[in-house]
Amino acid sequence: MPSQPAAPRGQQVPSAVATAPAAPSPARATRQGGSGEVGASPSEVYAEDWWSHARPTFEIHGLFRVRAELFHKFALGRRAPPGSALLWEQPPDNSYVDLNGIPHPVRLCGDDPVNPVPCENNTNSGANMRFRLNPELHISDNIRVLSQIDLLDNMVLGSTPEGYANRPAGAGYQVVARGGYAPAGGFANTQWAPVSGVNSTTDSVMVKRIWGEYLTPIGLLRFGRMPQHWGLGMLWNSGDGFDSDWQTTVDRVMLVTGIKKYDIYFSAAWDYMNEGAISSSLYEQQGQPYDLSSADDVNQYVLTxxxxxxPELQKLELARGNVVVNGGVHFTYRSQQLANDVSSTPDPTAGASLGQSATGLRQGFSRRGLEMYIPDLWFQLLYKKFRFEVEAAAILGSMENTAVSGSDYENLLVQDKNGWGIRQFGVTTQAELRAFEDKLRVQFNFGYASGDGDVGSLSPGRGQGIQPQLTSDRTYSTFRFHPDYRVDLILWRNILSRVQGAYYFRPSVEYDFARDKNGQRLGGGAAAIWSRAAEFVQAPGHARDLGIELNATLYYQARDGALNDDPNRMGGFYTMMQYGVMFPLGGLGYLPGQELNYQRTTGSADLDTATAQTVRWYLGILF
Structure with a gap:
């Protein structure tokens, strides 16, 4: 959300301009020809000399974290065939019988290597790490360049062992034969650096964002690849939290201005959301690439x-017992005329793949005719130790065609109802009461994401394009929260990856058992989450109740001097232990026909869902 422009933190102002300069003497009002010299005293610094005497400062903020996680029975006991799970895949080393009565054994376990038995495993576990740097280069008091760079970004510990490598083969990759010093995985003695396409899906260093800011007389100009955040982060979320995994990042030119006296701010932005194919070649590393076609661009314009x-005046008003009201509107318009979304089928020579020829690009076009209007409202009310916030958004629009080739514009079932509509709605609220010097925090949160009664699943699937409609309704109405808007540890965070087509109720409590003014604190919290489907037909069991989840957390933050002067900011060493348990209800169960078929094909009536559990340990250093 646009905030009040302020002087860059930590900026050092040269003494020559720290005070208002006196008028220069007429006798010395001219510079020495070409010498680059300035006046003899600080009061005689000329405006054009500022750039040669300014002292840029460089700041680095960020975090380093390691997270150990255990996921137990996240498949919820559901017996979907391999590769077709709507929720969570069965671990590949787990033997089970699917809904069709087909067994999928892994007969390699037990104590007898000659006569092994089927393996049984319902647990996924491991650890990952990230080193995030947020460098800031302050050129002067009104110009700076900011960036975000991730090193070993969410790299799974132990995933790049010595000897493991891949090479291109056919349409994919094949594992390279291991060398003599590490002939098998069990002989690896070290980890190799991640290299995309060789031993990892990503490189060791990932440059996420770089953007510039220039504070002009009429407002703050931002340009580059930058974070986007609004309100509570339900729809647009920068994902800059200490435990975040997802982000909203946009390529943008933006101007922020306002009336500081009344704390009112406005912004306008032009976003480059999707330019399609560019002229860059796989075999050239220099030159200036450009967008090959304009008709396939996704254009986006934002007004707020x-x-x-x-913040300081807000604290004063709250201390006086006054009510503080904040809020605003964020409006987005998005459009696209043509699309080039063809995958490897039906024509592998078409589409916007890397290194594609102009002929292939031309053959991959389809008419999309997309228009979206996205209003997003945010409101905040503060009174003493009470906070209430709400964010409500709608995604409204239409598409002429959902196909990646050809056209499905005409509706052959319902006359005069051609094309496709988009009608999605979401709202989230947070209510919080603080007490006992802010050590106790009691919250009640609610969220709603509209569902779609004409789509057969809550999960959109991967690599399947736009979800097909079940009938002739032709309106897509499943609203999805941003995946970094976290409400639990199991169902929405991991199994479905985000809140979508459902609503939830979340009461919680958090208490600092020990809390020092220097920032050191020890505490814990608990939350209960009741989740229900907005449209029962999207739930696997065709029932609204999805599950009840209980979460618990213990946390400790060490003292860290200046970073913790503000008790609401985190800094230094931080660790927490989390436990979650989820009890699936009817919405995540089975249909009567599935139960009968399973009993008939296997002779067993054992087709129940299972309770899922998770344990997480977070270790981090924030700076």
Whole structure:
């Protein structure tokens, strides 16, 4: 959300301009020809000399974290065939019988290597790490360049052992034969650096964002690849939290201005959301690539108006017992005329793949005719130790065609109902009461994401394009929260990856058992989440109740000097232990026909869902 422009943190102002300069003497009002010299005293610094005497400063913020996680029975006991799971895949080393009565054994376990028995495993576990750097280069008091760079970004520990490598083969990759010093995985003695396409899906270093800011007389100009955040983060979320995994990042040119006296700010932005194929070649590393076609661009324009009171004045108003109201509107318009979304089928020579020829690009076009209008409202009310916030958004629009080749514009079942509609709605609220010097925090959160009664699943699937409609309704209405808007540990965070087509109720409590003014604290919290499907037909069991989840957390933050002067900011060493248990209800169960078929093909009536559990340990250093 646009905030009040402020002087860059830590900026050092040269003493020559720290005070207002006196008028220069007429006798010395001219510079020495070409010498680059300035006046003899600080009061005689000329405006054009600022750039040669400014002292840029460089700051680095960020975090380093290691997270160990255990996922137990996240498949919820559901027996979907391999590769077709709507929720969570069975572990590949787990033997089971699917819904069709087909067994999938892995007969390699037990104590007898001659007569092994089927393996049974319902647990996924491991650890991952990330080193995030947020460098800031402050050129002057009104110009700076900011960036975000991730090293070993969410790299799974132990995933790049010595000897493991891949090479291109056919349409994919094949594992390279291991060398003599590490002939098998069990002989690896070290880890190799991740290299994309060789031993990892990503490189060791990932440059996520770089953008510039220039504070002009009329407002703040931002340009480059930058974070996007609005309101509570339900729809647009920068994902900059200490435990975040997902982000909203946009290529943008943006101007933020406003009326500081009234704490009212406005912004306008032009986003490059999807330019399609560019002229860059796989065999050239220099030159200036350009967008090959304009008709396939996804154009996006954003306008915001927000009222947000200065934080210091806000604290003063709350201390006096006054009510503080903040809020605003974020409006987005998006359009696309043509699309080039062809995959490897039906024609592998068409589409916008890397290194594609102009002929292939031309053959991959289809008419999309997309228009979206996305209003997003945010409101915040503060009174003493009470906070209430709400964010409500809608995605409204239409598409002429959902196919990647050809056209499905005409509706052959319902006359005069051609094309496709988009009608999605979402709302989330947070209510919080603090007490006992803010050590106790009691919350009640609610969220709703509209469902789609004409789509047969809550999960959109991967690599399947736009979800097909079941009938002739032709309106897509499943709203999806941003995946970094976290409400639990199991169902929405991991199994489905985000809140979608459902609503939830979440009461919680958090208490700092020990809390020092220097930032050190020890505490814990608990939450209960009741989740229900907005449209029962999207739930696997065709029932609204999806599950009840209980979460618990213990946390400790060490003292860290200046970073923890503000008790609401985290800094230094931080660790937490989390436990979650989820009890699936009817919505995640089976249909009567599935139960009868399973009993008939296997002779067993054992087709129940299972309770899922998770344990997480977070270790981090924030700076």
């Amino acid at each position: 108006a927000v009222r947000r009171k200065n």
